[in-house]
Amino acid sequence: NAGVTQTPKFRVLKTGQSMTLLCAQDMNHEYMYWYRQDPGMGLRLIHYSVGEGTTAKGEVPDGYNVSRLKKQNFLLGLESAAPSQTSVYFCASSYKGHRVTSGNTIYFGEGSWLTVV
Amino acid sequence: KQEVTQIPAALSVPEGENLVLNCSFTDSAIYNLQWFRQDPGKGLTSLLLIQSSQREQTSGRLNASLDKSSGRSTLYIAASQPGDSATYLCAVRRDGANSKLTFGKGITLSVRP
Numbered sequence: 001n002a003g004v005t006q007t008p009k010f011r012v013l014k015t016g017q018s019m020t021l022l023c024a025q026d027m028n029h030e031y032m033y034w035y036r037q038d039p040g041m042g043l044r045l046i047h048y049s050v051g052e053g054t055t056a057k058g059e060v061p062d063g064y065n066v067s068r069l070k071k072q073n074f075l076l077g078l079e080s081a082a083p084s085q086t087s088v089y090f091c092a093s094s095y096k097g098h099r100v101t102s103g104n105t106i107y108f109g110e111g112s113w114l115t116v117v
Numbered sequence: 118k119q120e121v122t123q124i125p126a127a128l129s130v131p132e133g134e135n136l137v138l139n140c141s142f143t144d145s146a147i148y149n150l151q152w153f154r155q156d157p158g159k160g161l162t163s164l165l166l167i168q169s170s171q172r173e174q175t176s177g178r179l180n181a182s183l184d185k186s187s188g189r190s191t192l193y194i195a196a197s198q199p200g201d202s203a204t205y206l207c208a209v210r211r212d213g214a215n216s217k218l219t220f221g222k223g224i225t226l227s228v229r230p
Binding site: 004040041042043044045048058059090092105106107108109110111 | 121151166208221222
C-alpha cells in the first residue's frame with residue numbers, strides 16, 4: 001500500500017524554467033491537495049481538487065497550475081519558476097474532505113524539495 | 118479569517134516528563150480539529166482528530182482535548198520518550214464547500230534521554 005507518492009523528491013530549477021510535480025494516490029480518494037511549507041509560515045494550501053476533472057484555488061495559487069485528469073493523480077505545474085517558489089511541496093489526499101470522520105483522515109506524501117535559483 | 122497559533126515554537130523536555138502542547142484558533146465555528154506529527158524530512162501523519170461535538174480523543178499515550186468556545190485545543194503526551202521528538206501541528210477545518218484545513222506553524226519537540 002503506497003499511500004500518497006510524490007515525484008520528484010528533489011529538484012533544482014533556474015528562474016524562468018517550468019516543471020511539474022506529480023502526486024499519485026492509491027486509496028481511491030476523491031479529494032486531493034497541494035500545500036507548500038515554508039519556515040515561519042506553516043503549511044499553506046495552493047490548490048485542491050474535489051474530484052476527477054475539478055480543481056479549485058487555495059490560499060496561495062498564484063504562479064501555479066494544477067490538473068486532475070485521473071482520479072488517482074494530481075499534478076502541480078510551475079510555468080515560470082521564481083525564487084519565491086523555493087519551498088517544500090506536500091501533496092495530500094482524503095476521502096470526502098469536508099466530511100472527514102475519525103475513520104477518514106488526510107494522508108500526506110513525503111514532500112518534494114524545490115529550489116529555484 | 119481563521120488563524121491557528123501554536124506557542125511556543127520549540128520545546129525541550131527530559132525523557133519521562135508529561136507534557137502539554139497548546140493550539141489556539143480565532144474562529145470557533147470549526148467542524149473538526151486535527152493533530153499531526155511531522156518527522157524531519159517527512160510528510161505529516163495524523164495523530165488524533167476531534168469532531169466539533171467531541172471534547173477529547175485518546176490514542177495510546179496521546180490525549181487531545183477541544184474547547185471550542187474558548188478556541189483552544191491541547192495535546193497531552195504522557196511519559197514522553199526520545200522517539201516522540203518531532204514537530205506537532207494542529208489544524209482546524211470549517212464545514213462547507215471549502216474543505217480547507219488551516220494549519221498552525223507547529224511546535225518542535227525535543228525529548229532528551
